Amino acid sequence: MMTVDAIVNDYKAMIDSQLATLFDQVTMNLKIKEAMAYSLNVGGKRVRPLLMLLTAEAFGTSTEKVMPVCLALECVHTYSLIHDDLPAMDDDDYRRGQLTNHKKFDEATAILAGDALLTYGFQLISEAELLTDEEKVHAMKRLSQVSGPGGMVGGQMYDLTYENKTISLEQLEEVHDLKTGQLLIYALEMGAYLSGQSDHVIQALKRAAKAIGLTFQIQDDILDVIGDEQVLGKKVGSDELNEKSTYPKLLGLSGAKNEKNIFVEETKKQLALAGIMDAPLRDYVLKLSQREH
């Protein structure tokens, strides 16, 4: 039997290779193609598409059916990173050790590449061959809801509004839920929906995904306090420096660790409610929540 790591690595290799050739057969302006492909292929853990594939796998659904929606989700995630890195936003020169899109190209190109990736996400779903019209409509409706003004973009707006302000734990959770949680919810939700699962199962997985998102976030916050710069590959202490509201800041380090454990337990509980007890999905999620980089 394959180990979870081997399964995850196999799926990740599939996702990477699909993303690497995504625009090969598509006619478009060469510069926009280059800029889109650059950020899409600069690396990354591919957490979102992996979560969707692993959820589909837990219900015996083929990778081929789900893949276009996975790729669409990664396009939307990547667009959000490109725009987030812009000088007017977080003003980052590097991401994952590589130049950010506007540094590699220029600001105008980065704005357009982000716009193009967002739009192309919808195109991928609308052109998917193995989905019914009903499935396509639902996948695009939910994608617009989780990524638009009522989802991720709304979260980024809250994030800007709250900059350098002291916020409550409730507000912190709302920002994280919108900014990063909603796309994670989409990953598990779609894996189950495209597998024809009941609303009961889908709702449990959405609650699991919400807990997973908060677990990841608290882990991120904790690593920024106690992480090893060598292992992380980035400077620690930047949250403190930027006066960012974080879980350790609001709850203390041990309070944050407790809070994380609560969400890990919630994740296990909701996955079990969805009938997922020993699938690779569960192992992958639990492993990520213990990661050190």
Added chain:
Amino acid sequence: MMTVDAIVNDYKAMIDSQLATLFDQVTMNLKIKEAMAYSLNVGGKRVRPLLMLLTAEAFGTSTEKVMPVCLALECVHTYSLIHDDLPAMDDDDYRRGQLTNHKKFDEATAILAGDALLTYGFQLISEAELLTDEEKVHAMKRLSQVSGPGGMVGGQMYDLTYENKTISLEQLEEVHDLKTGQLLIYALEMGAYLSGQSDHVIQALKRAAKAIGLTFQIQDDILDVIGDEQVLGKKVGSDELNEKSTYPKLLGLSGAKNEKNIFVEETKKQLALAGIMDAPLRDYVLKLSQREH
């Protein structure tokens, strides 16, 4: 019988009122809502939704059915204007006599408001009550194709690439087709598609829309040379100043006028092929091609 002007004014009032209340019942971050609504309601001729409604009207299709797609198209058009005006792009402080989005708010907000409007366009179609799943999928597929990297965004990229360069008439036409033509094509195409028209009719209307787009563009270029600043409400001669490639520059003023007339004749011919001889759509289009502002 109502005059064409009265019909168009009625439709425009409907579109304006729908856009003015578009987010009233929607839960989202208040600042992103304000920024989206600002640019959506700053005015404008509403050419794209009007063309779609008038096309639907020519085939006897209800306004109610087509309206969500009209509003989606205006959202996408508005997002493109917001991003186009950004400092990294055209760097415009005013549009239609009002502050541009990043001047009224700030750059980060304008980037997010554009992102949100683009995404919301897809949400509007996916949530439309009077469309079948098949119609929604086709409307979203075409919207992504005409506005994404193979359409409008690709055109903007060409536009940046060609800045301060001498280009051929062929290249000029390709830029205009992608940058502005594709959304106009979408307007007429969807008006006919949602009316259940044959592919023969839809193709004729797409050719008509392409000719309409080029007619408008040449008219724009001509007005920038010979227009009356008082009537236009903006400075003339800016194309010359910015060394932009235009029809008068490539063909001379009378050559440009001739070219425009060729496209007006093409428009009439294609509308006739689609069975549209004396509908308000035809009068509206021909009137716009003679406009002085």
